[in-house]
Structure formats: C-alpha cells, structure tokens
Amino acid sequence: MAEKLLEVKHLKKYFDTPRGKLHAVDDVSFSIEKGKTLGVVGESGCGKSTTGRCILRLIEPTSGEVIFNGQDITKLHPRDMKALRKDMQIIFQDPYASLDPRKTISQIISEPIIINKILTNKQDVEDRVHELMDTVGLAQRLVNTYPHELDGGRRQRIGIARALAMNPKFIVCDEPVSALDVSIQAQILNLLQDLQEKMELTFMFITHDLSVVNHFSDDIAVMYLGQLVEKAPAEELFAHPLHPYTKALFSAIPIPDPDDQSERIIIKGEITSPINLPDACHFAPRCQYCEENCHHGNPALVEVRPNHFVACSCVEEINAL
C-alpha cells in the first residue's frame, strides 16, 4: 500500500449559532495516498469546503486530528504552521473573489514566495513568477495586469500559479471549476491533471459536479450533512453506488441519450437543518428505504465490499448483498 500523505481522524467543526451548535463537519475520517486524488462530493452546505479549510487550518477545527506527513498539524504552533503552509495549498472556487483586486498578477504570485522567504533576490523572484506563469499557461505580457482585466479562466490560472508558488505537496481544490464556463472548465481540469503528474501533487478535490469528480479522482467520498456516507475507489463507486443518497445523486447525472429510460430517484423534502442534529441517520427523513431503526443511532462507515465503505444500517437489504 502506498504511503499516506494525509490522514484525517474524527475531524469535527461546530459553529455556535444563536439556535444551537451547527454541525458543519461531524466526525469525518479519511486518508489520501501520495500522488492520488480524493474527490469529495455532496450538495451545497454539506460541509465539503469547511472540511477542506479545516485541514489547512484556515478554519480551526473543533476537534480531531489532521496528520500530514506523519505530523498532527492541529496542535502545531502558528509559527510552525506557517512553515507547513508551503506544503499545503488551496485553490478557491470563485476566481473573482479570491484575488486581491488591488494587486497585479506578479504581486499576487510573488507574495507567498517573498513572505515565506523562499527566494530573496528580486531577479530570482521575477524569474520564478515568469516560470510559474508559463507552467499554468499564462502569457508573459499579462504580468503587470490586474485581475479585473482578465477572464475567469485566466484568473483561475493565477489562483493555481499562486498555489504552486511554494512547491506544495498537497492542494485542496475547493470547487475550482464550478464558477467557470464549461469550455474553460475542461482546460483548467486538464491543467490540474498535467500538474499533478509533473509535480507529483496530491489533491483533495471538492465539487458537486459528479462528472468532474469521475474524470478526476482515484477515490471518492460522499458527504451528507457534515458526515461521510460512502467512500470507495471511483470506478467501484460509479459501478456500485450503495448508499441511498449516493444512488440518488448518481441518478441525477444527465445522460446524453434521448432513449435512456433509467428511472430518476428524486429525493424528497429539504435537507435537515445541521443545527442540533438527533442521534439518528441524518439522511433518514428523506430516504425512501427508511425503516424504524434508522431513527435510532447514527450508522458508522462499514466496509461492505473491498475498500468500499458505507454508513447505512439497511445497506445489505437495499442492495441485496
């Protein structure tokens, strides 16, 4: 088995709200092997992004461990954390909001290099910026432009160049293409894939676009209301989705075939409020297979097939395993 670069154990993030504790991330555990990509899917508000940000400690997790390269980073002093930031980066969803509008492209890309004192010579920094712009496919003439002068695809390339500036080992891609046009999405995804090969990057790829995640991931984790409900290698998951929620998600992927007669599973009702959740299967209120005992106790992830984990107490009956 390959070396684990990142291991997350019982990660929790609760937010205090006037109405009670909001369970954004509720006991999530997973690991990512070096050079691999974990796709994290789920609907809006299920805690995907919060998980990604907790791993980088851009948001402080409430509890749990994040073991990166054999070191639990949740307990690191901010000073040591700063040194570690070089290895862990993030690409944001919205390339319009994630770039400081007052800085030029070269200032945005060079800032992490200068702050972390990776290069000190001015000429070296400049060369490195040009090199990074080449890597992500940005023309050199754009070096002194401002983000607002560029289109979404180019802006996202800046975001990627910035993330690559410190030669990270691990990058959280927080819906990096969902704000882009479809034609540009493919370019950015291919760029990320090329970079992964060239630089041996490890990705945590957060998205709600299932076709993107299939294209991109080695493993896929499905999140619902702050918890993992299913986790399996990508091919296995697409071939045999076992959790009722995953099944519903997959049946919603549009298939470009007018004669396709497969039935859509429509999830009923609204997502349950993540505040003050009961100790029960969180998906139960919307699940068509829901039984009496689904309302008692929250099911844990269980390995039902090799490397295929599902959190559902009725998984065997539903899938006739």
Add this chain to the structure above:
Amino acid sequence: MYKYILKRLVLLIPVIIGVSLLVFSIMDIAEGDPVYQIVSETASEEVIEATREAYGLNDPFLVRYARYMINLCKGSMGTSYITKQDVFKTYMELLPNTVKLSLLAVVIAIIVSIPLGINAAIHQNTWADTGSMFTSLLFVSMPQFWLGLLLMLAFALKLGWFPSGGNEDGLKSLILPAFTVGIGLAALMTRTTRSSMLETIRQDYITTAKAKGVSNKNAIYHHAFKNALIPIVTVGGMQLAQVLGGSVLAETVFSYPGVGRLIVQSIERRDIPMVTGALILTTIIVSVVNLATDIVYAFIDPRIKSQYARK
C-alpha cells in the same frame, strides 16, 4: 485622466451660475433693506435714495444679477457694503485660518477613527466593538456647539491649557476648535471604517492571503484595509469639503476668524456682495476637493483607474 479633470472643471461653470442665482434670489426675497447697512438709519430720505441709486439697488432683479455676473467675469467680486473691503481679498485673508482648522480636524479624525474602526471590525460583537460604536454614536449625535462649549469649559476655563477663543496663540488656539470639529468627523468615519472593513475581511482573498502564509496583521493591513479604503476616502473627502466650506458652529463658539463665521455675519448684515462672493468661492473649493477625492480613488483602486483612462 486629464480630459476627465478638465471636463469636471468645465462643469463648475453651470454650478457657479446656479449657486449665484440661488444666493441672489434668496437675498432678494429675504426681509431687510441692505441700504440701512450702508447709511445710518437716521439718514434723510434723499441720502437713502441717492445711495440706492449709486449702488444700483433700484434696478430690477435680473439687471442687478446680470451686472454682478459681468463683473464676476471681469474678475471682480465687488466690495462689501459694510467694510468697503474687496470681497475676494477679505475671503482670502480668512481662508488660511479655515484651511488650518479643517486640515487639523480631519487629521484628528483620521488618527482616531481608523484604528478604532479596524479594531471594531476585527473584534466584531465584542465589548471593543460595542464600546467604540456606542462612543461614536454618542459623538455623532452630540450637537457641535455643545461639544465645543464642554471642551471650552474643561480645557479653557477649568484647566486653562488652551485659550477659549480667537486665533492669537497660533496652534494653541487651534486645538480646541479642531477637536470640536474633528471628533464629530471621527465618529462618522469610525462607523464607515468598521462597516467597510467588515465587508473586506470576509472576502475570499483574505483567506487566500492566509493560505499564502501572510500573517493576520499583514492580511488585515495590506489586503483588507487597502481594499476598504474607497468608502473611507469618500466620507473623508466629503467631510473635508464640508469643513472647508466653514465650520460655522465651531468658528462661532470659539470666535475663530474663519470663512464660516464670515458668511454667517455677512448674511445677518445683508451684505449681498460678501455673501454671494463667499458662497461662490466656497462652491469652487468644495468642488475641487470632491474632484481631488475622485482622483484619489484612481490611486487606491486600479479598477477605477482603468475606467478614467477610457474617459
């Protein structure tokens, strides 16, 4: 950009025409005959009539207005009815006093409000935030003349640190009026800084900066504050323009010889040339300060700069 500045300056002409027409009409409608300011009230009917004729006060409204505007185009703003001094010269003698007072007030406002506003935004919903918001609400609502009187009581009468009025002691006599004006400005600016900062510190690029390894302090000053500047500069520019037009209340309370007090005194005395001239000059100053504020935007925000370039 130069084209834009030129355009704005040309736009000043209709504004001046409008302001002068307005001042002329109001002074005409208002009660009180200016002739009694020129001659004594016991003067004989003939003297009064002769004076009226000499000053052209018997002519119809439009003739008087046209005559004033023609003189204005020739570069003359006329002489005061009361002091017989040249209007432009009188105004320019007092203007430096008002400029000194205004600048000091705005500097005080900036020094107080920006750290306070940023601090309130960073510690939103804590006692530091509530405390500074309460204080600024208090000072925004406090009438300026009352604040001036309180400061005068404390620092001039009781402690005797500063003079209670006039401008004979240089900087010392400037301190109390400047604080009176400045604290009121600071209160509004604190609130603007806070709300503007609250908006920017939630932006994704602040998270980006933290992911880059930028320290909290630098993320706030380099990324958040600089992006929060536009509304702060807008309010600051408006306030500067406003106090340059004369801080009437503070100048009156501290009998400080500035243009605000000049305008009020001239209105009371029906000194039409003085009022009209002073208001036209004030209009020009306010417009120029507003223009300067707009130009400063371009240096703060590259997005606005590229817009100007296209104009």
